[in-house]
Amino acid sequence: MHLMLKARGAGSGAVSRLLAKNPHNVYDRMEKGVRVRIVYITDTESEIEVLIHAEPDPVDLVRGTPNGYDITQYINDREFVTSSLFCSYIRPALGTALNGKPKEDYVQWVEHPFDMELSFGPVASDLPDRVVEELFSSLGYAVTLERDELSYTFDLKKKSSIRRIRLHGQVTVQNALRQLFLLIPVLDNYKHYFISEDEIDKIKRYGEGWLENHPLKELIVRRTLRFSELIRKYELQEGALSVSVEQAGELNQISDKDINESDEGIQDGSAGEVERSESPVSLNELRYRAITEVVTGLPVKRRIVDMGAGEGKLSARLAYISGVESILAVEPSGQSRLRAMERFAKLEDRSGVIAMPEPVIGSLYYFDEQMQNQDVMILCEVIEHIEAYRLNGIMDTIMNDYRPDVLLVTTPNKEYNEVYTMEQESFRHHDHRFEWTRAELAERCEEWALQGNYTFEIRGIGDYAEEYGQPTQLVIFERRKENGS
Incomplete structure (x- = not known):
């Protein structure tokens, strides 16, 4: 530095x-x-x-x-x-x-x-x-x-x-x-x-004499204050920016799974605030619903791997699906696993729970034989956090070594960023290494499915916008059955 x-x-x-x-x-x-x-x-x-x-x-x-x-x-x-x-x-x-x-x-x-x-x-x-x-x-x-x-x-x-x-x-x-x-x-x-109201004083002090007329003032304010409430207070003190509070939330806080969200899926206004604050249902909630609906409809779903399970929110929902016998909630973060363990412990006293999720330390970067031959493997908002050049090797491991019968993958639709009026080439989260268009994802899925002997279907999740599609893409890979295997 x-x-x-x-x-x-x-x-x-x-x-x-x-x-x-x-x-x-x-x-x-x-x-x-x-x-x-x-x-x-x-x-x-x-x-x-x-x-x-x-x-x-x-x-x-x-x-x-x-x-x-x-x-x-x-x-x-x-x-x-x-x-x-x-x-x-x-x-x-x-x-x-x-x-x-x-x-x-x-x-x-x-x-x-x-x-x-x-x-x-x-x-x-x-x-x-x-x-x-x-x-x-x-x-x-x-x-x-x-x-x-x-x-x-x-x-x-x-x-x-x-x-x-x-x-x-x-x-x-x-x-x-x-x-x-x-x-x-x-x-x-x-x-x-921690970003507090002191940040408003700092932006006023350091921005004195030059920030007021800067053409990218909205971007500077949004990325400095981050939270809708602080942006609102700054606007009241300095005069309203042309960007609305809701739009600021969309641009700056577009979601990632398990980043400061509440148990109901509505996030708390920090680094992962809900994509559209005026919407009654978060995109994260819609992703979970879509995945659980697909899993529920599968004929065989006894053994499930939730790869990159975070704090266990999706795994906890899968625990209620009839026909499920085991759920491996795989996560590299120790802090997230501890929160997942707390969440899973609460499931023990709840009616309707079919299978208790098991927190497992692990990562897609390391081979783990217990992931082999599972019925369902789920990568919910995971692949975009991996360098694109590594994905072919990881997908090869999943499809040819782990060989799940069904692989579910969700990832952002880059085209939909235009609906959020995001800057061109910017990502929805600071840790994203890439975001693909619908065509780019389909092309990669064609390659992976061919090499791994899978078929695939791509669905959209979230509000549909003409020309841009839906904010999240869900890919359903199914392994081809050969010679009765």
Whole structure:
């Protein structure tokens, strides 16, 4: 994690005074358990270059947290990137510059625009390049985005998913830092802390003088405040944005299974808020209904695997289906499995329960012989969290090694994102690695079915929109019976 700040021209030496860091002394301190260093590479009256660097311990990031013992810490390949974490680490060191209150002798330089170059990264963003560029070019910067070219000995992908960003423009030190402190978390769309009303004060403070007229203000506000209630409060204080609260919820919180949803399937307004807050039934609820209807109608459904079961909501529903004898609720997250165990324990005292789900630690990345030869395997909102290049291998394992009689797969319909007025190329959730159109999914299903000796049918789930279809796609694979097997 780093930020490079370079200024050229007469008076550039004043930058070190605005930062309140002596160029002759290396700033090297621990902030929140992370080593933060500020080093001046060049220091003259006409040119100054400073490196701001944060070096966290990845083990300390999860030690003592609820996710500390999850195996997902080892299989999640998301790069460690410049995000809200980085901003929180370096903020104490840059407080003087952010507040614009240097020593009295240098107050005159606070409003002075320097010829400045800023570079930072790596940044992982779900925003397309054109949107990233517009975020900064609208502020007067010339923007350069750099992606690393990757070289593999096998067919993978040609470009890294991360970007490094370089900006050049005439800007004050205070405005440059305030813009970055607000926009870096917007790029990453990730906050590592609880988002409260303090975030409204921060967006007003750091956005003063530039955010009001920014053409992407709605996007910035939405991704900073995230929750409909906070967006509403901000609108009341600042004047209404053109985006409605309901639309903000659709754009920002479009659902994923088991992300902060209630037992009834209506979600609580955090990172997985219900897709359409005006609708009485969430899309997540509709997915569960569709899956349970398919399973109920199957002639054989004794043994079921709910792969990526999360907190066990779907598995708990399957427990009431007549003809079911065993349910393996497979999930890599320890925290989610604990919640699933609590949910399953409540089933013991309820009438109508046919089979008690069994929580199992596991992942599609690892072979598990107990998954073999089951009647039904379910991947509900799972495959889009896997890198696309890995899917062929995983589907080969499922169809040719596990060999379930029926495989049910749900995944988002990318075309329907247009109905949510989402930015082009953006995803419904920060952890999605891809989202496919109906044609793209059908093409992949053709390949998998042929290689695995399955037939398949694709159905839509959710409200239908002309030209765009339905928000979720459900694929029903059935293994061909040969020679009575």
